[in-house]
Amino acid sequence: MSNPIPMSVDHILDSVGRLPSPPRAIIEIIRTLEDGDASAEVLAKQIETDMGLITSVLRLVNSSLYSFSGGVPSIRHAIVLLGFNAIRNLVCVNGISDYFQKSPPGSFNYDQFIRHSIGVGCVAKVFAKHVSLNPDTAFIAAMLHDVGQFALAVTVPEDYQLVMNYRKENNCRISDAELAVLGIDHAKIGAHLAKHWNLPLEICNAIEFHHQPPDTFSNRSPMADLIHVADVLAHAMELGTSEQVSPLSDNAMLRLRLSLQQVATSLGKIEEEYTDYTQMMGLK
Amino acid sequence: MNRVALIPLVQAKPGMTLEKDVRNSLGQVLLKAGMVLSESSISSLEHKNIGHVSVLQDDVRNEEELLAERNKLIERINSIFQNVSQDGTMGALKQMILDYRLEKLSS
Numbered sequence: 098m099s100n101p102i103p104m105s106v107d108h109i110l111d112s113v114g115r116l117p118s119p120p121r122a123i124i125e126i127i128r129t130l131e132d133g134d135a136s137a138e139v140l141a142k143q144i145e146t147d148m149g150l151i152t153s154v155l156r157l158v159n160s161s162l163y164s165f166s167g168g169v170p171s172i173r174h175a176i177v178l179l180g181f182n183a184i185r186n187l188v189c190v191n192g193i194s195d196y197f198q199k200s201p202p203g204s205f206n207y208d209q210f211i212r213h214s215i216g217v218g219c220v221a222k223v224f225a226k227h228v229s230l231n232p233d234t235a236f237i238a239a240m241l242h243d244v245g246q247f248a249l250a251v252t253v254p255e256d257y258q259l260v261m262n263y264r265k266e267n268n269c270r271i272s273d274a275e276l277a278v279l280g281i282d283h284a285k286i287g288a289h290l291a292k293h294w295n296l297p298l299e300i301c302n303a304i305e306f307h308h309q310p311p312d313t314f315s316n317r318s319p320m321a322d323l324i325h326v327a328d329v330l331a332h333a334m335e336l337g338t339s340e341q342v343s344p345l346s347d348n349a350m351l352r353l354r355l356s357l358q359q360v361a362t363s364l365g366k367i368e369e370e371y372t373d374y375t376q377m378m379g380l381k
Numbered sequence: 382m383n384r385v386a387l388i389p390l391v392q393a394k395p396g397m398t399l400e401k402d403v404r405n406s407l408g409q410v411l412l413k414a415g416m417v418l419s420e421s422s423i424s425s426l427e428h429k430n431i432g433h434v435s436v437l438q439d440d441v442r443n444e445e446e447l448l449a450e451r452n453k454l455i456e457r458i459n460s461i462f463q464n465v466s467q468d469g470t471m472g473a474l475k476q477m478i479l480d481y482r483l484e485k486l487s488s
Contacts, residue, residue: 157406187406268463268464329474333475333478334478335457339457339460340461341462341464341465342462343465344470345471345474347469347470350470357474360474369401372401373404373408376431376434377405377406377408379406379431380432380433
């Protein structure tokens with residue numbers, strides 16, 4: 098084959114590391130998701146540091162609210178009227194999808210990518226409470242679990258095209274194609290970025306281990322277990338994409354105290370969540 | 382016979398009955414399930430950037446079409462599960478998804 102030789106792993110990590118991070122305010126909000134003392138006041142301040150965020154939150158809130166005459170003039174009003182959790186979730190989910198959408202056009206399929214991420218988020222949200230994980234954090238971890246794929250497609254597009262070609266020729270999963278062509282997969286790349294952006298450790302772990310959650314006691318991560326199961330199920334249920342499924346870790350299922358029977362009875366609920374979210378986000 | 386279908390808003394027509402509540406980006410209900418769509422309610426949804434709605438439709442599929450849809454679904458699920466073990470957990474998961482979706486298809 099006369100394919101060009103892809104860059105070394107170090108070179109790829111270097112290129113990927115230059116990807117602009119999501120807006121500072123979004124990163125700050127994600128970092129404080131688990132803070133018990135997070136308040137409306139703090140959230141308002143975080144949103145108000147970013148002019149773009151203020152505009153987009155007020156636009157969203159005002160376009161969907163017709164019952165408040167005169168409109169919603171400020172972030173603080175929006176939080177009071179709609180609630181802290183609703184606004185925080187809206188800001189994060191929209192902020193992350195905006196970030197992905199602003200990517201240069203090319204081989205990267207934004208629509209499929211975001212649908213799959215939301216699909217994983219919906220499964221994770223449904224099972225998060227089951228294992229006492231914060232459903233909002235789980236949804237954000239899911240939104241970001243494939244950020245490495247996005248980073249590769251955007252920062253080293255030619256190499257990523259080789260990965261895509263390899264996958265097509267060998268009819269394999271994307272991570273196997275990445276390992277074969279680049280020597281590193283999107284899970285590792287994504288975790289590298291998440292750490293670089295100072296995201297919470299449990300989100301970094303979920304990104305890094307979403308294909309294979311660690312079994313050793315010292316490395317265990319409930320969030321990685323959850324996002325792994327959610328990723329497999331979202332693929333199996335064709336939420337967003339019809340890509341090949343990865344093997345489900347029996348150990349992760351055991352640690353989550355989740356049986357296939359429980360999954361079976363939740364399929365309808367998951368699909369409902371997925372429809373609601375894609376509808377809410379205006380995905381055509 | 383009626384069946385539930387999730388359709389893009391551009392395909393929604395006056396007279397169709399909503400099967401589910403339509404919600405906006407904040408989770409607020411814009412239109413309630415059971416409501417019959419009109420020209421004005423459809424254009425108000427367009428205004429609010431709603432992408433899809435769930436409606437009840439007459440089931441006009443005949444036996445042949447159903448069978449074709451069924452086969453297509455089975456083919457897709459086989460393809461999704463092609464590179465994993467067909468026994469154990471993955472085998473059970475595949476069967477579970479297949480049962481669920483086939484039942485949904487024929488209901």
